[in-house]
Amino acid sequence: MTSLPFTLRWGILATGGIATTFTKDLLIDPETRSAGDIRHVIAAAASSTSASRARDFLSSVNAPSSSKAYGSYKELVQDKDVDIVYVATPHSHHYQHTRLALEAGKHVLVEKPITVNAQQCAKLRQLAQEKNKFLMEAVWTRFFPLSREICNLIQNGSLGNIVRVYADFSFWNDVPTEFDTQHRMINPELAGGALLDLGIYSLTWVFMALYHTQQQQEPATAVKKREEPVVSSAVTKYETTGVDQTTTVLLHFPSTGAHGVASTSIQVATTPNPAHASPDAIRIQGTLGDLTVNYAPRPRTYTLIPAGNEKRGQPAPFAYQVVTKHEDIPGGGHGMFWEADECARCIRDGKLESGVCGLEETEVVMRVMDQVRRQGGVVYPEGIESLEFPLGGFGL
Ligand SMILES: NC(=O)c1ccc[n+]([C@@H]2O[C@H](COP(=O)([O-])OP(=O)(O)OC[C@H]3O[C@@H](n4cnc5c(N)ncnc54)[C@H](OP(=O)(O)O)[C@@H]3O)[C@@H](O)[C@H]2O)c1
Incomplete structure (x- = not known):
């Protein structure tokens, strides 16, 4: 039944x-x-x-x-x-x-x-x-089947140890000039700025690769706290309103030594011209190879690039391949229903x-953004x- x-x-x-x-x-x-x-x-x-x-x-x-x-x-x-x-x-x-x-x-x-x-x-x-x-x-990005699959690849060690992650989400298409100070993305009264609006996606990818996937102990034992990153950053602000227009965050995870670089801007774009798509808005680099993702908020394609590891004697457990999932989002949707299903x-x-x-991870991401705003x-x-x-x- x-x-x-x-x-x-x-x-x-x-x-x-x-x-x-x-x-x-x-x-x-x-x-x-x-x-x-x-x-x-x-x-x-x-x-x-x-x-x-x-x-x-x-x-x-x-x-x-x-x-x-x-x-x-x-x-x-x-x-x-x-x-x-x-x-x-x-x-x-x-x-x-x-x-x-x-x-x-x-x-x-x-x-x-x-x-x-x-x-x-x-x-x-x-x-x-x-x-x-x-x-x-x-x-919503975290609930795309493709994102789940990437987290599994990281967690099961397919990429080896993750050493570095680059993640960018930048666009200027819908953003008016710095003088359009009432626009939601520029207006401080509406918490405008690139970091909170777009940079959160770049941080999400760094967190998925270097924080979310950190091994936690079994629930039977005391839950091990995941390691928070050390944060440094550079921020360029609009002179008109003081919110950030270009921000780059460097996250350092001391126990593994991994680095994450999360960048965002509303002055330049990850894909400045739709005719020339960027296949590697996200680049996750492990000791066994790289995994790149085409678009931070709405990922549809990833590429696996095995490292030529003869000298290390550790071949990658995968061949070069471009994996496309849900090129057409089911039901003609945008892809937000997966988070609603959750x-x-x-x-x-x-x-x-x-x-x-x-919410524990959400709060850590918020703490990172607090630090970046303080630094900038x-x-x-x-x-x-x-x-x-x-x-x-x-x-x-
Ligand atoms: N997940 C995503 O892909 C995604 C994409 C875009 C935006 N967002 C997030 O969604 C939120 C809204 O973004 P949006 O693009 O939908 O913004 P929007 O088009 O400007 O809509 C915001 C709505 O909020 C209501 N509102 C209440 N008080 C307001 C105020 N003082 N000023 C402006 N609007 C006010 C208005 O609806 P009523 O008049 O009906 O109350 C307005 O239509 C933001 O936090 C943004 O970060 C997420």
Whole structure:
């Protein structure tokens, strides 16, 4: 006898660009990606502006007519038909809006970066535990089957010891000039800057290769803490607003000696011209060979390059190959449904955190970004760095 799929009922908090992409992905039949054990329902959406804007949003994504439209975030989090809230406001607002949803007793998936700083992240983590609710940062990249496969290759030693990782995510296509100071990516009031918006993907790849995959002891023994990196960085800021436009972070893991270089910019691009794709936005270098990945946030192809290791006497356990997975994302989607499926399965199984994108690692990444901002002198307004809740000016 086959059991019924587990149904997760979503409330979409905000109606901007990524909320649209994510919600469209939620509406794709999970069977198209062999995920028949779960089902997603759009229970409601809310706009801080008006209920009619939320209604227009729901129509634009072809949500079912049963989905409710709210003109405030407060109403959304009170809805008894909502199990999980997807927070898709600018990062400056993530702490306030995630807290709003957790305080109301909802599970939360919150867009990246989870918060503006590590102490806000720690507070949300503590609150989610107290409330017995699931909480995850929406780093969708980690849930691509290709990313899972790469982590397995690293963990099972196929690449040997990982010595160095380069990861870049830079683009300027959608970013206006430095004088367009109200734009979300440049405006300090919205926690703008390359690091928090794009650099988090570069850091994600360094973390997947050098932190996530660190061997932990069996749960039966005391859990070994993973080693945090030593951080140094260079930051170039916009003169107009003081947020970072180009940032490079060097992460050093002392016990293995591994180096990670995570770079980001909104002045130049990883792929400056679509006619000339970069096959190696990410380069993971092990003693048995290299693995390169084509595109940081939405990886579709990786290449294995065995080292010519005759002198070391250790041949790589793989031949040169280009591995393409999901060139066409299943169901015509964007690839955000894999993280949504993880939320559904964790909640179904009573887990408060994901093993793929857990809050301990999220908090360490936030601590790295805090250090980089301190080193580069990127300062945001007090209100958006605050732990205080609720604060005025956040549509609460
Ligand atoms: N995972 C990804 O690939 C990805 C891609 C892009 C962005 N993101 C993340 O998603 C978040 C939102 O980005 P986005 O590109 O969707 O931004 P966006 O298009 O500007 O949308 C943000 C939405 O937040 C709401 N909002 C509430 N208060 C706001 C304020 N003071 N200023 C601006 N908007 C406000 C608005 O919706 P209402 O008026 O309806 O309330 C607005 O439509 C960011 O944290 C970003 O890092 C993730």
